[in-house]
Amino acid sequence: xxxxxxxxxxxxxxxxxxxxxxxxxxxxxxxxxxxxxxxxxxxxxxxxxxxxxxxxxxxxxxxxxxxxxxxxxxxxxxxxxxxxxxxxxxxxxxxxxxxxxxxxxxxxxxxxxxxxxxxxxxxxxxxxxxxxxxxxxxxxxxxxxxxxxxxxxxxxxxxxxxxxxxxxxxxxxxxxxx
Amino acid sequence: xxxxxxxxxxxxxxxxxxxxxxxxxxxxxxxxxxxxxxxxxxxxxxxxxxxxxxxxxxxxxxxxxxxxxxxxxxxxxxxxxxxxxxxxxxxxxxxxxxxxxxxxxxxxxxxxxxxxxxxxxxxxxxxxxxxxxxxxxxxxxxxxxxxxxxxxxxxxxxxxxxxxxxxxxxxxxxxxxxxxxxxxxxxxxxxxxxxxxxxxxxxxxxxxxxxxxxxxxxxxxxxxxxxxxxxxxxxxxxxxxxxxxxxxxxxxxxxxxxxxxxxxxxxxxxxxxxxxxxxxxxxxxxxxxxxxxxxxxxxxxxxxxxxxxxxxxxxxxxxxxxxxxxxxxxxxxxxxxxxxxxxxxxxxxxxx
Numbered sequence: 001x002x003x004x005x006x007x008x009x010x011x012x013x014x015x016x017x018x019x020x021x022x023x024x025x026x027x028x029x030x031x032x033x034x035x036x037x038x039x040x041x042x043x044x045x046x047x048x049x050x051x052x053x054x055x056x057x058x059x060x061x062x063x064x065x066x067x068x069x070x071x072x073x074x075x076x077x078x079x080x081x082x083x084x085x086x087x088x089x090x091x092x093x094x095x096x097x098x099x100x101x102x103x104x105x106x107x108x109x110x111x112x113x114x115x116x117x118x119x120x121x122x123x124x125x126x127x128x129x130x131x132x133x134x135x136x137x138x139x140x141x142x143x144x145x146x147x148x149x150x151x152x153x154x155x156x157x158x159x160x161x162x163x164x165x166x167x168x169x170x171x172x173x174x175x176x177x178x
Numbered sequence: 179x180x181x182x183x184x185x186x187x188x189x190x191x192x193x194x195x196x197x198x199x200x201x202x203x204x205x206x207x208x209x210x211x212x213x214x215x216x217x218x219x220x221x222x223x224x225x226x227x228x229x230x231x232x233x234x235x236x237x238x239x240x241x242x243x244x245x246x247x248x249x250x251x252x253x254x255x256x257x258x259x260x261x262x263x264x265x266x267x268x269x270x271x272x273x274x275x276x277x278x279x280x281x282x283x284x285x286x287x288x289x290x291x292x293x294x295x296x297x298x299x300x301x302x303x304x305x306x307x308x309x310x311x312x313x314x315x316x317x318x319x320x321x322x323x324x325x326x327x328x329x330x331x332x333x334x335x336x337x338x339x340x341x342x343x344x345x346x347x348x349x350x351x352x353x354x355x356x357x358x359x360x361x362x363x364x365x366x367x368x369x370x371x372x373x374x375x376x377x378x379x380x381x382x383x384x385x386x387x388x389x390x391x392x393x394x395x396x397x398x399x400x401x402x403x404x405x406x407x408x409x410x411x412x413x414x415x416x417x418x419x420x421x422x423x424x425x426x427x428x429x430x431x432x433x434x435x436x437x438x439x440x441x442x443x444x445x446x447x448x449x450x451x452x453x454x455x456x457x458x459x460x461x462x463x464x465x466x467x468x469x470x471x472x473x474x475x476x477x478x479x480x481x482x483x484x485x486x487x488x489x490x491x492x493x494x495x496x497x498x499x500x501x502x503x504x505x506x507x508x509x510x511x512x513x514x515x516x517x518x519x520x521x522x523x524x525x526x527x528x529x530x
Contacts, residue, residue, distance in 0.1 A: 013333050013496070013503035067337055076341075 004153055004170050007037025008065035011096035011150075011172050016066075020095035023079070024049045024061065026087045033070065033082050034063050038117025039099055039146060040089060049087065052113035054120075057143035060113070060175065061089030062097045093176030096150065101171045105149045107162040111173055112144045119146050119173060147173040261344045271357035274364030274469050275451050276371065277486055277514070279419060285325050285487045285511070292321040292485070292517045325489045325513045328362060330355045333505035348504070355508040363512050368469040370484060370514040371421060371477050374522040379404060381476065381528040384436075385429030394434035401525070402459050405478050408523060415480035415521040417462060422476040424450035424466040426529045431457060476525040483521035487513040 010016055024040070025048045026032060034040060034051055042049040042059040049061065063069065068077040069088045080087040090097045102114040105121040114120035122145060127138055150172045151162030165171045215222050252259075297316035305311055332355065334348040382396040389395070409417040430436060431444045436457055453465040462478075489511025496505045516522065 013498055013501045013505055016335075016501035016503060017498070018500060066335075 005098045006065055007098050007100050007170055008063055008090075009037075009098045010064070010066075010090055011098065015090060015095040015097060020090050020092050021064065021066065022061070022089055022091055023086050024089050024091075025085055026050065026080070028083055028085050030082055033080055033084075034087055035117060036063050036065050036069060036080075037099055038063050039113060039119055040087070040117070041113065049089070051117035052146075053115040054113060055144070056113040057140050059091070060146045061091035062095075062099055062175070063117075064088045064090045064097075066090075091175065095175045096172060097175070098153070098170055098172050101149070101165045101167065101169050103167050105165040105171065107149065107151060107164050108157070109149055110145050110177065111147055111149050113146055119149075119171075121149075142177065145177040147175040147177075150174055263344045266345075269354070271354060271361050272364075272451065272469075273357055273360035274368075274467050275453060275465060276367040276421070276467050276469060277360070277363045279421075279453075279465055280367070280481055280484045280486050280514070282486045282488050285323065285489050285513075288325045288489045288511055290323050292323055292515070294319050294321070294518050321515070321517055323487050323513065323515060325487050325511045327489075327509065327511050328359065329507060329509045330358050331505055331507045333503055336502040336504070339504070348506075352506045355506070359508060359510055363510075363514075364467070364469050366512070367484075367486070367514040368467065368471070370516060371479075371522075372470065372472060374477065374479075374483075374516055374519055375524050376519050377408075377522065378524040378526055379408060379478070381525040383530050384426065384433050384528055386530065393439060394436075396433070397435050398430065398433065399435075399458065405523065405525070409478075409480070409521075412520055415482060415518070417478060417480060419479050419481045420456060420462055420464045420476060421470060421479070422464070422466060422528065423470050423473055424448065424452075424468050425473075426476065427464055427466050429529060430464075474527060474529050476528045478523045478525055480518075480521040483516060483518050485515055485517050487515060 010020075024042055025046075026034060026040075027048060027050065034049075038051045040049040040061050040063060041052045041056045042061065044058065049059075052060070063080065066088050069080040070077040070084075078084055100118050101111070102118040102120040105111060105119075110122040111119035112122045125137070125141055149162075149165060150157045152165065152169065152171060155162040155172075295316060295318045298314060299316065300314040302311045332348060332351040339348060379401075382398055382401050384396060384398055385394075386396045387394055405417060409415060427449050428446055432446075437444060449466045450468050451466070453463050456462050456464045491508075491510040493506070493508050496507065497503075498505075
């Protein structure tokens with residue numbers, strides 16, 4: 001099988017609709033357009049989203065391959081350009097979408113943000129009695145989960161055919177912690 | 179116009195193409211016209227001539243293309259050029275032949291039991307006067323059959339359906355679902371065939387050659403007679419099927435002992451996904467399918483050894499106005515199961 005969906009493609013119709021497709025705010029200016037299929041994080045204080053980098057936590061979405069996000073091939077769409085303050089994202093628990101993985105990701109593992117706009121396998125931090133010395137980081141670690149790695153195109157968690165991912169591959173994730 | 183002045187300017191050439199090439203300063207040509215006003219206009223013939231000549235000089239000096247002629251090329255009006263699909267190269271999904279080799283059992287309940295019997299009735303001879311014999315009997319076994327579900331789907335958004343006009347990917351891919359289903363069922367049948375390894379027989383490499391010039395040094399006839407004896411000894415079933423990868427068949431028909439060394443070499447064609455009688459072994463069908471993974475083994479069997487259990491097949495469409503999507507789904511239930519492994523022999527080493 002040689003077909004691989006482009007990143008930002010929803011995996012099924014159930015990953016669309018009012019539950020999972022939203023228009024978020026983004027920065028404007030030169031270079032502010034976000035690559036389709038990149039994972040973004042929306043900052044609560046500013047309501048503005050941007051491509052994730054390693055260690056980020058919060059609300060996550062994926063820049064969608066949907067109109068009216070700008071498509072350079074056809075020239076269609078006004079969102080997600082350098083001058084537009086809007087970008088259409090696929091978001092919220094349960095949505096399934098294709099993104100790019102960074103590093104090796106075991107099948108079924110949770111994934112966290114990686115630079116830039118990618119996801120990597122979640123590795124639980126090792127806390128001691130003295131590190132950290134507050135509750136903030138352990139509590140926040142739960143917010144770092146972007147989703148769960150389900151497999152490559154053609155693989156299914158429903159029949160257990162998923163395989164581990166290697167770096168740079170197009171993979172399907174299900175947004176949400178579980 | 180002052181004709182004498184014109185003759186002087188053109189060095190006596192007067193009218194004609196040569197005259198124009200003689201004049202060094204084109205603007206001087208305007209001097210031949212009288213300083214008389216053009217009727218109805220506020221300029222003289224000389225002024226008009228001077229203006230025309232000056233414009234021509236400017237155009238030549240500045241290379242002003244807007245004042246020159248131009249040709250419309252294929253690089254123009256790009257936005258008006260439509261996508262023209264001249265034809266297409268389609269993907270072919272192999273459907274295989276293995277599933278069709280075995281009897282289909284309709285299983286609407288998606289499950290059941292398959293019974294096999296091992297009878298051991300004994301008839302005694304030379305029984306002495308005044309006595310009788312011990313009764314005899316047999317046994318039976320049950321195989322549980324659970325038919326799993328298989329599915330394929332294609333989905334598209336309303337917008338994509340409206341905007342894509344050079345192709346209809348939704349209809350095309352939906353039509354391929356049937357072939358994809360057949361391909362997967364063929365693969366499952368191949369896996370079931372190759373899972374039978376309990377009974378085996380050592381084969382011969384049909385394509386092996388030695389000597390100068392190289393000639394076949396393996397005689398398949400011994401193998402055939404061995405397998406005939408194996409099946410005869412079972413007291414059940416009938417050897418009627420021989421399954422391999424495609425190339426092994428070509429090696430067999432070019433075996434010098436089978437074709438006759440003085441006969442022409444049989445035509446070599448792609449025999450994959452085909453079946454037919456075995457030269458030298460009537461009554462047995464040789465089925466070739468490259469879905470079989472082994473490149474060295476064959477499976478000799480009675481086709482009743484494996485059954486295809488099939489449940490209902492359903493095709494349906496889900497159209498969701500909220501998500502603006504249409505999804506076509508093909509769902510089937512199918513199981514390839516060995517019901518009597520005694521009737522299957524793995525023949526090893528038929529190719530190298």
